[in-house]
Amino acid sequence: MNRELPRWADLALLPALNLLLALGVSALVVLAAGESPAAALQALAIGSFGSWDSVGYTLFYATDMAFAGLAVAIAFKCGLFNIGVEGQAAIGGLGLALVMLGLDSTLPAALVVILAVAAGALAGAAYGAIPGWLQARRGSHVVITTIMFNFIAASLLVYLLVNVLIEPGQMAPETRRFAVGLPPLSDFGFPGRSPVNLALPLALLAALAVWVLVWRTPWGYGLRVVGSNPDAAAYAGIDQGRRIIAAMAISGALAAGIAVNELLGSQDKLILNFTGGAGFTGIAVALMGRNHPVGVLLAALLFGALAQGGAELAFEMPDLPRETVMVVQGLVILFTGALGALFRAPLSRLLGA
Amino acid sequence: MTSAAPPAIECRGITKRFGHVLANDAVDLVVHRGSIHGVIGENGAGKSTLMAILHGFYPADSGEILVDGRKVSIDDSADAARLGIEMVHQHFMLVEPFRVVENVMLGAEGGALLKHGEAEARAALKRLAEEYGLAVDPDARVEDLPVGARQRVEILKALYRGAEVLILDEPTGVLTPQEADDLFRVLRALRDEGKAIILITHKLREVMAVTDRVSVMRGGKMVAHRETSETSAAELGELMIGRRPAAAQRPAPSAPGPEILAVEDLRVRDNAGVERVRGVSLALHAGEILGIAGVAGNGQTELLEAVSGMRAPESGTVRLRGEPITGLDAAALRRLGLAHVPEDRLRHGLIPEFEACESAILGYHGDPAWRRFLGLVSGRKVEAHAARLMRENDVRPALPRLRSSLFSGGNQQKLILAREMEREPDVLLVGQPTRGVDIGGIEAIHERLRGWRRAGKAVLLVSVELDEILALSDRILVIFDGRIVGELPGGAADERRLGLLMAGAAA
Numbered sequence: 001m002n003r004e005l006p007r008w009a010d011l012a013l014l015p016a017l018n019l020l021l022a023l024g025v026s027a028l029v030v031l032a033a034g035e036s037p038a039a040a041l042q043a044l045a046i047g048s049f050g051s052w053d054s055v056g057y058t059l060f061y062a063t064d065m066a067f068a069g070l071a072v073a074i075a076f077k078c079g080l081f082n083i084g085v086e087g088q089a090a091i092g093g094l095g096l097a098l099v100m101l102g103l104d105s106t107l108p109a110a111l112v113v114i115l116a117v118a119a120g121a122l123a124g125a126a127y128g129a130i131p132g133w134l135q136a137r138r139g140s141h142v143v144i145t146t147i148m149f150n151f152i153a154a155s156l157l158v159y160l161l162v163n164v165l166i167e168p169g170q171m172a173p174e175t176r177r178f179a180v181g182l183p184p185l186s187d188f189g190f191p192g193r194s195p196v197n198l199a200l201p202l203a204l205l206a207a208l209a210v211w212v213l214v215w216r217t218p219w220g221y222g223l224r225v226v227g228s229n230p231d232a233a234a235y236a237g238i239d240q241g242r243r244i245i246a247a248m249a250i251s252g253a254l255a256a257g258i259a260v261n262e263l264l265g266s267q268d269k270l271i272l273n274f275t276g277g278a279g280f281t282g283i284a285v286a287l288m289g290r291n292h293p294v295g296v297l298l299a300a301l302l303f304g305a306l307a308q309g310g311a312e313l314a315f316e317m318p319d320l321p322r323e324t325v326m327v328v329q330g331l332v333i334l335f336t337g338a339l340g341a342l343f344r345a346p347l348s349r350l351l352g353a
Numbered sequence: 354m355t356s357a358a359p360p361a362i363e364c365r366g367i368t369k370r371f372g373h374v375l376a377n378d379a380v381d382l383v384v385h386r387g388s389i390h391g392v393i394g395e396n397g398a399g400k401s402t403l404m405a406i407l408h409g410f411y412p413a414d415s416g417e418i419l420v421d422g423r424k425v426s427i428d429d430s431a432d433a434a435r436l437g438i439e440m441v442h443q444h445f446m447l448v449e450p451f452r453v454v455e456n457v458m459l460g461a462e463g464g465a466l467l468k469h470g471e472a473e474a475r476a477a478l479k480r481l482a483e484e485y486g487l488a489v490d491p492d493a494r495v496e497d498l499p500v501g502a503r504q505r506v507e508i509l510k511a512l513y514r515g516a517e518v519l520i521l522d523e524p525t526g527v528l529t530p531q532e533a534d535d536l537f538r539v540l541r542a543l544r545d546e547g548k549a550i551i552l553i554t555h556k557l558r559e560v561m562a563v564t565d566r567v568s569v570m571r572g573g574k575m576v577a578h579r580e581t582s583e584t585s586a587a588e589l590g591e592l593m594i595g596r597r598p599a600a601a602q603r604p605a606p607s608a609p610g611p612e613i614l615a616v617e618d619l620r621v622r623d624n625a626g627v628e629r630v631r632g633v634s635l636a637l638h639a640g641e642i643l644g645i646a647g648v649a650g651n652g653q654t655e656l657l658e659a660v661s662g663m664r665a666p667e668s669g670t671v672r673l674r675g676e677p678i679t680g681l682d683a684a685a686l687r688r689l690g691l692a693h694v695p696e697d698r699l700r701h702g703l704i705p706e707f708e709a710c711e712s713a714i715l716g717y718h719g720d721p722a723w724r725r726f727l728g729l730v731s732g733r734k735v736e737a738h739a740a741r742l743m744r745e746n747d748v749r750p751a752l753p754r755l756r757s758s759l760f761s762g763g764n765q766q767k768l769i770l771a772r773e774m775e776r777e778p779d780v781l782l783v784g785q786p787t788r789g790v791d792i793g794g795i796e797a798i799h800e801r802l803r804g805w806r807r808a809g810k811a812v813l814l815v816s817v818e819l820d821e822i823l824a825l826s827d828r829i830l831v832i833f834d835g836r837i838v839g840e841l842p843g844g845a846a847d848e849r850r851l852g853l854l855m856a857g858a859a860a
Contacts, residue, residue: 212729216729216730216732217728217729217730218718218719218724218728218730221711221714221718221730222718224704224707225704225715225718228704228705228706228707229700229704229705231697231700231701232700232701232702232703232704232715234663234664234683234701235661235663235683235693235695235701235702235715235716236683236684236715236716236718237662237682237683237684237685237686237687237716238684239682
């Protein structure tokens with residue numbers, strides 16, 4: 001029987017329980033590594049929210065997670081499992097960097113930044129739309145193609161950075177520094193020193209835009225119909241293929257937000273692997289956030305805190321193997337994302353729904 | 354009833370509640386070995402719930418089950434199998450790409466290697482085929498078999514697992530009369546071997562033809578047990594619906610208006626590439642209900658899908674008011690005044706996980722009526738629209754924010770009908786409008802369709818329920834194997850001739 005959970009339990013209690021379980025198992029891991037779980041938790045909390053600096057870093061990482069989570073979520077709403085956020089972000093970064101490298105010394109700063117963001121989004125969208133087209137028109141499953149496209153994007157970036165775009169006379173596979181970038185939030189009065197930048201409000205705007213698009217336009221209604229029930233889409237006269245291609249394009253454009261945050265907001269150049277796996281974490285963010293923009297933002301904050309707090313934890317407890325921190329992060333992803341429904345059945349029995 | 358041996362199955366006071374629906378209310382049932390026992394009742398009478406409890410699909414809230422006189426608890430289908438209770442579901446539980454013998458072994462593979470189990474299953478299949486006349490090629494792939502043969506595989510599977518009690522849920526719904534006769538022959542052979550057979554159906558003719566005893570359910574209660582030889586179809590029908598059925602209503606002759614929808618030599622393939630509609634032509638006039646009668650699976654589904662714009666036809670033309678509309682999508686057709694109440698409401702008619710008010714705009718979601726500034730969809734307007742539809746059409750509960758899947762089948766159907774009729778389309782395509790709808794709901798839906806016709810609109814009705822076709826149609830076309838094989842006037846249709854045509858037996 002398909003039981004119904006009350007809304008509050010579904011949206012708040014269930015994720016909270018999953019998080020608690022993840023932390024509980026993490027405590028055992030820390031204990032096994034010979035450290036105090038309480039101290040580790042404290043280091044994690046202080047590391048992520050203990051000072052304005054750490055809050056800024058948490059928000060900076062959360063920005064990556066938010067873009068990645070939104071990208072996965074909108075594809076999910078169309079019934080597509082986009083595992084290619086990494087690759088779409090990388091190609092988005094490439095598009096962005098080409099505009100910066102070409103125009104950053106000739107055009108006014110604000111204009112070139114806007115153009116670069118647009119180019120990044122466009123490049124990401126195009127790179128997402130290709131697997132979408134392959135799925136819609138040729139029946140190649142988007143899970144397979146997006147995984148492959150991640151490799152293609154990574155290889156392309158390596159080739160270009162090593163052979164073409166590398167700064168002359170340097171050894172590191174990086175471009176030269178951009179002359180301008182996105183201003184950090186500290187320019188607008190955000191306290192402390194951290195790379196959190198204008199990409200954060202951009203992510204919030206993107207979340208709002210996704211919500212309006214998916215839940216408040218006829219087009220988004222069609223998107224959700226395709227995602228829930230492709231047969232019903234045919235019945236309603238909704239063109240499934242076009243929705244799939246468009247959803248993948250939007251997903252890719254959102255993925256490029258990672259590049260905006262990392263390259264324009266922090267690195268000021270194109271480097272290898274700037275996504276740092278955020279594209280994959282985005283899957284967990286979307287799962288935990290139930291593919292809803294508000295949920296995605298909250299989950300992004302959690303994963304941002306884990307990324308930042310985890311780094312601090314490794315610093316505070318040098319005896320704790322570095323891998324332990326990754327295990328803790330992995331456990332949170334496992335229990336909140338992949339095993340997100342673990343408590344659903346017992347909880348619905350308990351609540352007598 | 355005095356009998357030396359205890360009954361194969363005895364249910365005492367079985368009660369099962371879903372939310373505030375009492376699906377089974379202190380139900381008693383006694384089934385003896387060597388008998389075919391019919392359990393009849395309208396949709397929603399509680400037959401399926403009772404059988405699901407017997408088969409361990411869910412537990413009863415109270416009551417007990419005795420097998421061969423011993424009290425048992427059946428927690429899952431493995432328990433049921435151990436007790437020799439097997440079920441042949443209405444929708445077959447077969448692995449289609451597997452061969453027959455592999456399907457029969459399923460769940461009884463017998464060891465780590467398949468070889469031994471397969472040899473055993475093969476031998477058993479041969480024996481069963483001889484014993485009961487259940488011949489199926491063990492190496493045929495299930496997906497290549499016709500429906501009747503697939504059902505035989507299900508029965509063989511049950512027998513191979515040692516079934517002593519065989520439950521068949523609406524087994525003839527998908528069969529031609531010829532296939533149904535074969536099935537009954539097999540059931541009689543099984544009975545003569547001492548098996549107990551429970552036949553769930555709502556077809557009185559079958560009950561009278563094949564059962565020894567019959568139990569009637571209504572509204573979750575067991576209302577009567579009868580020896581088949583001592584009762585009549587008329588009595589059973591009365592017991593089933595709780596009153597004397599109104600003399601089958603036949604439509605008054607209509608004065609059809611001009612031709613409004615014309616289909617010419619339409620050919621349609623299904624997803625597997627099989628040609629399911631093989632050159633169908635028909636004409637639909639304003640002010641008439643045209644019924645398409647036929648056994649399920651003879652192409653009527655694909656015909657409806659092609660005319661409604663859900664599926665592109667292979668060839669042929671469809672004209673609406675003389676204008677060709679072939680190949681237009683469903684949204685375009687709706688704008689032209691051709692609406693569609695689909696056969697499968699959960700797959701096509703609504704989105705189960707959407708709120709009812711969102712399902713109530715499916716297909717009309719671009720309508721400016723629920724837009725506000727910037728063209729955004731207004732949740733409030735969508736909700737108000739659904740609330741009005743629900744009020745005007747007696748959809749219960751009238752909660753627009755409730756998930757679509759939580760409404761009963763009849764109320765879902767009322768909502769879909771309301772949605773499709775709201776724009777007053779000139780042509781309404783209707784597939785299986787009362788499938789899974791309770792009897793009160795059926796009458797309400799039929800009345801709406803009749804009213805529609807009186808208002809001068811045209812209805813193309815596809816139904817596998819003969820009674821429904823007869824009750825509504827001004828003209829009846831019979832579809833068999835993708836072709837129209839006969840046309841009868843609705844008011845005076847000869848049921849026997851109709852039945853023969855549906856079976857493909859008469860030209």
